[in-house]
Amino acid sequence: MGLWEHTVLEIQKMLKAKTVSVREVTEDVLDRIEQVEHSTRAYIHICDREEILEKASAVEERIQNQNTGGLAGIPTALQDDICTEGITTTCGSKMLEKFVPPYDAEVARRLLEEDCILLGKTNLDAFGIGASTENSAFYPTNNPLNKERIPGGAGGAAAAVAAGEAFFALASDAAGAIRQSASYCGLVGLKPTYGLVSRYGLITHAPSLVQIGILTKDVQDCAAVLNGIAGYDEKDGNSVATEKIDYPEALGEGNVKGIRIGILSNDFGMEIDPKIQDGIEKAAEAFENLGAQIESIRVPHLQYGLPAHLVIAAAESSSALGRFDGIRYGYHSENAADIEELFVKTRSEGFGKAEKMWMLLGGYMLQRGKGAERYQKALKLRAQLRKDFMQIFESFDLILAPVCPGLPPEKEKQMDEFLKVYQNYTCTAAANLIGLPALSIPCDIQQGIPIGVQLIGGFFKEGLILQAAYAFEQMQGGFQRKFNCNPEKLDAQKKNNTGNEGEGRERNEI
Amino acid sequence: MKYEVWVGLEIHVELLTESKLFCGCSTAYGAEPNTRCCPVCLGLPGTLPVLNRKAIEYGIRTGIALDCQIAKRSKLDRKNYFYPDLPKAYQISQYDQPLCEKGFLSLEDGKRIGIRRIHIEEDAGKLLHQEDGTTWIDYNRAGVPLIEIVTEPDIRSSEEAAEFLENLKQILQYIEVSDCRMEQGSLRCDINVNVQSADASERSEIVEIKNLNSFKAVAKAIEYEAKRHINLLKEGKNTLKETRRWDESKNQTIGMRSKEGAEDYRYFPEPDLSAIEIDEEWIAEIRETLPELPRQRKERFIKDYGLSSYDAALLTASKETADFFEEVAERFHDKKMISNWMITELYGRLNRSGEEIKDLKFSAQDFANLLQLIDNKAISNHAAKEIFREMYETGKAPSQIVSEKDWKQISDEREIQLLVGKVIEENPQSVIDYKNGKDRALGFLVGQAMKASRGKANPKIVSKLMKEMIEQSELK
Amino acid sequence: MFSDTNIEEMAARMKLQLTEEEKDDFLSVLNEMLVWTEQIDKAEIEEEKSDQDILILKNIFREDVIQPSMEIQKVFQNAHDAKDGYFRVPNVLE
């Protein structure tokens, strides 16, 4: 068993016991990357090997001197919409292909302060618009568990963790990308409460919806990483100063006795695949067996959640993507005769199709008349849904819901069906709309494809969510182990099936 | 047909905060280009704004001073448009929930000019158009906090506009929210103007005029536009709904762009900032720190110190001068004399040197001491002016100057008798002239005595003794 | 709804120029999305408030304290064109 197969906690134990060194762990993951990256394409940028190893040695020394943070020596990946000082941060777009931030995102700063080893930056849909990582300006990422299928919107981060190319990754979730990718790749994915984790340095199209979250192999890892990144940041005006919670401690023994869980499996305004329904029911049963109280619930306005989300997300995109004008940073069209031409050429050449459409749609939603009226209605629905959910949380501690309405779609199948792609967020977007914390944890396998189930909690109830998820995971016997993630095998499978790789970008042959 | 001009003003005022509206960069004027910038005010991706509390307080402070209703709940909005001086392609401003609404400012004759709203927003960078056709950008000003004050169209003449602006500037300086330096761009004014016939049957389209860099330009632009609008209406035409700018060199307005189908700024609530709730307590706290406003202070100066309206206005023109006056008044009884000395001597000096009260090298106490010396007849008026000049230049205390220069006034009658006697002896013809009814001769003789005393003799005593001693003299 | 003409107007406002192909492509997708979002227009709700704040946060401020600005080379680190300490852009028409 390679070191890369272990969880964060296992590695921490080994490092503590000095059975391995930080350098050994790091080298093992770097080797793993070299071995499988051509097949997953999880990363946009991989940091220089020598520099990474130098850092690993430095951390090793600090560990010896017992002068390190909680995540010391853990090789990790950041999604490429999280700014890193001195390291290009492309946001998956041509627009920022050469952008080198002069500052760290707050989460990056915290992880580095904790002595994490940053391996590189992972792939995503350009500016986070999409649900498949096929809208990356560079290349799509492959789902390491099944190359036919998409890896979801936080695809690079999820693929990296699932394929053992990082022990954990941070990504962003504006509609459900983290949870969806966790579900598609058999991982644990957490989107924290809006305001718990600083957004400073996160490049986004939808500031009121997005949170930075975590992709890990299991629940304990998720809790450990959350400890490292949660907490007030004065640089984010929407950051909340809450009581400091020790999340690994909150896991307890993974007890859900007496916890009231509402099952939300309908009313999404869209059909949920029976295979998914099946998984939810199984999960509900499991929780019941663990001593939780289970009851079906309805959220009156839930069906309007996704369209309201679209209206707001598009509206915010039309404003958030305005600053890319070629003057201070980013792509710059050559030989523009005047400023107007500079703006238009830069933006028309630098943005992809999805961003352009999102901006056009958002421009419509904010312009006087019908559009602005609909935007106002979406804000009201947002407030209404918050009220709906708050009412439910008066009688329930957690909500159990699907993550995605179906199994991961096949690659390139939906490339031009933007609405359909977006509707993969049917079950996840409400948590973004309201700002609630939500976690995805594997609950089932159908046709060899993992399925996740979603746990949604009240504001700042991450501790409770993790506790319930931990209980569930233990009952399943450490779910991620069931996947013998082996991209090499998948490569072979795929070649046998189709005979070609079906994507046009250059890639290294094995 | 008689026409009336209707004018509304939009005034942008830079606030006197130390740091910018959403980041910690300094707002100090005059730095090297782009050295007061950070990822936030340069609009780098991923950065977030955090609102400066002081700016909100200054906004509320202004609202209170202008008798506005202060919003219980306010928020910030994004005003979206592309321009190279606007780093984020949106300005964080306020749309439907401004900080303050429905205030007014009274003119001297009691007429109220309505204040429609006061909102907070960020300034943009500065563009410098180069001869080679390129434009250079300095973002130091980007993100500096502004308040935008919008009046109702209550102004009916260029004089009213000028008076309003002078008063507004005075108030803003009094309450210390802005230095209002038009030459540094910390106060900028746009006007909306049209004309209406007396019976309201005819009216011109509203024209906006930008780039007005002095109150004089505002007045001139209003007059120019009023004439232009009236002439067009008389010809049966109308103005275009447009934005024009004032051309100082040509003394005329020039069309810039049409406002038909004006840009839709796609305002929406700023998602990166929380709402602002302003409770009574907060307003009361701010109200408590407000100084007495210029209008009230002037009235009080008239009432309490017995000053003329004209003098009181001059003394309360700025908070600093009024404060200085009152500091002196606490220490010296003759308020009229303080007023005279401040208005003639002190203001005269300040005007000539281009300095302000805060630059003075001497204290109010020194100034009071000087007046006290005059009042005690310890020094002559003439000497006092010399002493004042010295005080102004060196900051030395008046008593020190008096002793150094030996400028103590001679009031001792016996000493003066000797001087006068000598003058009478030396100028027999003048004595005779005076005795023969030539009153002017007395002035000459007194002058001679003063000269002999090197200005130190008390002129009143000299004059009195001169008359007495001539009576007694035997010259004919 | 988007039409041939107003899609171009909106693109111009967003400082975008669409190719003919993009225009055709976008029209059907955008109108599909517009129609789909129409359902919220008639949604019955009790809640008439429409705060933008996610967590009903209020009065999050920073104090008026100066922080150091960025070093000048970092200011221009990602800029395409700079001259004498200024960002430089092509002709800006007033």
Ligand SMILES: [Mg+2]
């Ligand atoms: Mg404004």
Ligand SMILES: [Zn+2]
């Ligand atoms: Zn700044």
